[in-house]
Amino acid sequence: MEETSKNQLNRRRFLGLSALGLTGLTVLPSWTMNGIKIAPSDRVVLGYIGCGQQALSDFRGFSSVPGVQVVACCDVDSMKQQRFKKTVEEWQKGQGVSPRCDMYEQYEELLERRDIDAVEVVTPDHWHALQTIHACQAGKDVYVQKPLSFTITEAQKMVRVANDNKRVVQVGSQQRSSGEFQKAIELVQNGAIGHIDKIYAKVGDPPNPLDLPEEPIPGNLNFNLWMGPLNDPKIHYHPDLCPPISLDPPEREKLWGAWRWYLETGNGYTADWGAHMFDIAQAAIGMDGSGPAEIIPKGYNGAEYLTFKYLNGIVMTEQPYLEDMPKAQGIKFIGDKGWIEVARGYLGCSDSSLVPENLAGRRPRNLTPEERKRMYEEMQKAQAKGSGSFEISAPHMENFIDAVRSRQKPIAPIEVGASTAVLCCLGNMATELKRTVKWNPATQSFGEDKEAWNHRLYHYDYRGSYKL
Template sequence: MEEKKSAKLNRRKFLSYSALGLTGLTILPGWVMANGKRIAPSDRVVLGFIGLGRQGISDFNSFTGCPGVQVAACCDVDNLKRIRFKNKVEAWQAGQNIPQRCDMYEFYEDLLERKDIDAVSIASPDHWHALMTIHSCEANKDVYVQKPLAFTIREGLEMVKAVRANNRVLQVGSQQRSSEEFQQAVELVRSGAIGHIESIYVKVGDSPKPLDLPEQPVPSGLNWNLWMGPLNDPAIHYHPDLCPPISINPEKDEQLWGAWRWYRETGNGYTADWGAHMFDIAQAAIGMDGLGPCEFIPKGYNNTEYLTMKYQNGIIMTEQNWRDGGKRGSRGIGFNGTKGWVNVMRGYIESSDPSLLGKKEKEIAEGEYEVSSPHMQNFIDAVRSRKDPIAPVEVGCSTNTLCCLANIATELQRPVKWNPATLSFGDDKEAKAHRLYGYQYRNPYSL
């Protein structure tokens, strides 16, 4: 610890004596052209990136389509991923005719000390989202954080407090909110075009499973202890599927998305990974942003066929295939109303009444949906205007709470009741004690 503190002091001293400093090398003087647009110095947004895996790279690619964005620094627990990201950023900067520099950090706290960084993009594993977001807000940085917002219910609630107490802008990476087909579906439901909504079918996939990967040696260059962070489960050990390796020479990217999301000890399964997208749109359509269901009944309980969520207004939402046909089983949403229905998935929307919008469908290439410049542009616009973006922290919190509650009911194998107004389980002490409501962080971390 003393060694790290000394390094920080030396770095600060160096910057204080540097004629240019970090700002002079990362922010352009005067008016410049960026992506074909003339950008004033006051309108530029300087970003730092935390978490540099496949999702972090995708988010960077999306932000490069936003005029006036600059990248100053990056952070990851894997040295090779830091180098890869730095190379990509500096190649982009060279193409923009701007100074080439992207500083690398192993500890995100060091990145947050940078005064020239306006906002951070966080694409770390979910168990790190809360601490990184809260500390970013306390460092006066705006935040773009990947979905789901948090790993537990309590973390999400604390993130809401941090954003509002520090007057920050936060956008959750639920990019479907910025996608045309989902916006059309939401508008049809909200306008009453298909009548009163009685039920919603949402297909997302399975809840998390116990960690069953064999332990393997930790590769050099990866700080596995730092990857673990606040997680305190002794059953967690390194396996390359949890933190997929890469190489620089020869160049080889990850062969899969981080599998940490599929295991109870490290993630919340498809319930949260895809639920943060699909349940999120369902909530938006029926006006439940910031609220949520009041009862969760797990699949199999008293012969219940599907995971079932009940709202106080009588709407019932189930996790099941949402339409028949060639794409049966595809992740998406079916809204069923008294006057008709609307089905929507990525690249597809259809209604029982073709005159409402007709059938629209297109093929979505693998990874294409992860690059969502409109969603990033919405965040950048919000940073400049100081207004909430399309997926603010309260939205991410309520969707994350829903996903956690669904998993709590599934693991307890019984119904769980929740009061979305008071954010409480009532007298259900077992549910409140569940790790997905909140768990004791590993020392020295604290929430």
Template structure:
């Protein structure tokens, strides 16, 4: 409690200092500016970060966060010693390149040691999905604000418990659903919500194919000396190591990941394209129809020529299937027209529906800035924990329906499958190796 009060007082001081800087502009739902500007670097007080999980995704976030005035990175934690050392080297270099005060970048094998530090205000969590809830809930209890990669959690029960922990501890938690901070996705949601394409009839969502996770079938390989495989597995059942799950890197010569870690594609370790890309595109779909704090009332698995379908109480349907010839995206179809949005792309049935500008693909600086601004102002970010949980939930119940091969009734208010013990059993799984939620 004393530490929580100390962090709160310090953040209030930071907030008051930054909000008084001339030129500071806050972020809004549909218009974004850099989080803060000043001509006097001495006016900026630091928001001090630690990173938990420092694989490929974390390296990109590190680069973006370090460009923000006032952000200082102090430490990292990971179960791979080579990745910890890479992070230290990269963070030290970026500290110098961005003109920040020189600090020693600490590295820990156990993330709990990082959370014990009084001088860290917030953490970036970019672990594999099965570690999201355990690390984030521990961060909540330690009084740290959180930038958490999507999907929010591995199971629905984990998401429910994380929502409680965030609110009980007064934590700012932002989800890495970057499309929320891209002008083309914002504009699409805005046009749909304003009724510019009439009454919404259905929404097509392309998350990638195959959509759903497959059973783990990779051959066993020798575990690298740098990796604590038992710690990587954490609460999961024992599976054999394959470097596709946790890609090896080297430091001399420097060799980084050649592909994204494939744990996301297997049922035992991830949710397939449904949770990996659905956390982006199904998020936008629910946002546009005003259901991003709610959810469907029924989900029907794909059969014959019919795709996976979500039905909402207002009659709108979301269909998960490839459409057109573009990459992952969303197409809103209304009585008076349509809008399609992909990363870096906006298409519509009428030119008047298009935005005046579109942010380049992969520009996430505003999303990171929104989190830092939220830490300072103590206000919810553009993707708060409840929205992240709602999005993660729709993705997961789709996977459950496909696994059970039958329609499911869902109560979005109680977040349960009413009177359905078979589906309810899949809201969580039994943790192994002594771990508890």
């Protein structure tokens, strides 16, 4: 890939973070939010890397946290930059702050801003590693969307760099901050249903090969920069990968970026929802920072579902947690003394007395067929539009801001995000190899399995001059 000095900052200059020539830094006076006066010393100033619909949803969460200010944004789509800037500045006006949100195409320039304390990385998965690593090296704390990484090696290096630079990193697996999931974890760990034998964790299908036709690249999109380190020659522009928007008249994305569903650009539902449901399952059984030892793909040696086997004997399968709602994402823990079911907005247990009334919700299985259909359709619409996440995301973001101030680990630290991302990669790796993959979670190694070591989901060669 050809790069010019205009489009790529000198690496030594970037990593050195020269204090000279930094102009136009935002100076913020004391201000009040929700009746709370925020002193400059308590303020956390954010920059956004990525300005799509997930960024807008997350901004609603961050903007509700006292003491947070957003001063800059970056995106490879100039129209999305402008939309985000307009959204932020309208909010700033409402808070009595002089409106200013600077726009960038190159994220390295945003990271040079000395007035920015932390960034949110809310870009496609293949960019998470480089942007998070560079942010940590630039002295920024990071809130990075899930899944943490595109490959296993990326996850490992992200952990090392974050810790070496003593940065706070929160992974956007917001179910960690949601009451029904926290209670489910507590019940499992307290032995409420005895010894856990099985876990059903429904997340969805693995990715498929890219089959979208190539289309002309719009002038507002730098698709070459969107590609970044990806080096697969089969990848080309299609609006499903980078959903277009309109500013006049205002029109938002009609779908989530379909890069998630193709193996050249994403890791499918395995990682997209696995970063939520597999994540909670591992937390409940004490496998944060660890993982399975054996991964068996669906259809291999009679396996009905993608299967993860742990050294403690627990078996987790990617299968419906509700038989009559086979596509609904959720988890069922099965112990020798009962069961626990948990999904967004619902917590159930074989012993109903263990479930607080405010967390129970309505058990989907007890809904009428019409109610179940409507609930599922509404969930799918919310996912497609990027809505419906503010209520459960805001506490997760507040936890991150608290951690930035206290310098303590957040509820979903980078080590947790890494172990979950690795699990998701292992699931897709076994599926693609069409055989069992054995993994040592202690040494994070495949032993003598050369095919696994050389798999693209362990590591791939970055394009051009991009280096991990």
